[in-house]
Amino acid sequence: MSSPVAASNPNFSRSEPAVMNASQSSTAGGVLDDSPAREWVGTPTLVPSQVLDTERLMQIAAARSAEYRRAEPFPHIALDGLFSDRLLDQAVAELPAASAKWTTYNTVNESKQVCSDAGLFGPTAEIIVHALNSAPFVRFLERLTGIQGLIPDPHLHAAGYMKVSPGGFLGLHYDFATQRELKLDRRINVLLYLNRDWLSEWGGALELHSNDPVTDPRHKEVSIEPLFNRMAIFNTPNALHGHRKPLTCPKGRARLCLSWYYYTAPPVPGWAARSKAVEFRGRMDPKRFAIKTANLLTPPIVFEVVRKVRERFGKRT
Secondary structure (H helix, E strand, C coil), rough: CCCHHHHHCEEECCCCCCCCCCCHCEEEEECCCCCEEEEEEECCCHHHHCCCHHHHHHHHHHHHHHHHHCCCCCCCCEEEEECCCHHHHHHHHHHCCCCCCCCCECCEEEEEEEECCCCHHHHHHHHHHHHHHHHHHHHHHHHHHHCCCCCCCCCCCCCCEEEEECCCEEEECCCCCCCCCCEEEEEEEEEEEEECCCCCCHHCCCCEECCCCCCCCCCEEEEEEECEEEEEEEECCEEEEEECCCCCCCCCCEEEEEEEEEEEEECCHHHHCCCCCCCCCCCCHHHHHHHHHHHHHHCCHHHHHHHHHHHHCCCCC
16 A cells, blocks of 8 residues: 555655665565665655744744743643645645544543544645654744753654544643653643634633632633634643533534644753763863762752743743
């Protein structure tokens, strides 16, 4: 079977297997796969760097970072029109079929589907995913949020496409705090909505809640409508959110978004010493030795406190 990209992109073609000599025909681990290789033909029509207007993103980050950080009930922002409408329409047109690897969640707390395999998204959405996992977009997020050292998740763990069909919902919840495989702390959520002509009466607005009881007069709630080409960004630790009311959109419609999660590495004793220049064997740098020793003897909680203080006042960690 041809790949999703090869099937829909004329720049890809399948080729006959290349002729190999005897020394190339096998490896110590066994015989090489002799299936046809995918070849690149011609010039790519779209690459991740073309998806983002980096200059505009950095201007937005500089102009609205204070707004983001002061937002209640927790830091967040909604940004409209960051992408070409035509680009997003093409992504939706390539939406993975129902037979693809959608994971279904149907419990008392939620009713939704998630597809995290970017290879099944279709070429346009796959490129968008890579664009938002790239260094330029990460720099935008760091400038906007004030959180330095953000790390994207190339595995899209529990992220990617999210689809909620009529009757579906997502109860108020706190997100998982760590990415166990990568041993990272979750910090930022990014949601890109793909819902053309969405009506507010259908429901599905993202609810952001403060942590006091919903019935408390001091409780704060903000709603973000899931409109086409709208991006919601928010800090995720201790962030209560969801969309509680079952959707009433027509049959054949669904609340659709692409999602990304961004992480930071937890403080590790000795990290400052390891970040120094190359150390050549046979030469000892007294300053480096002193820093390494001090880091090894400093409790990790001290690094965490320093990091949070620096983030609070907008300094680099």
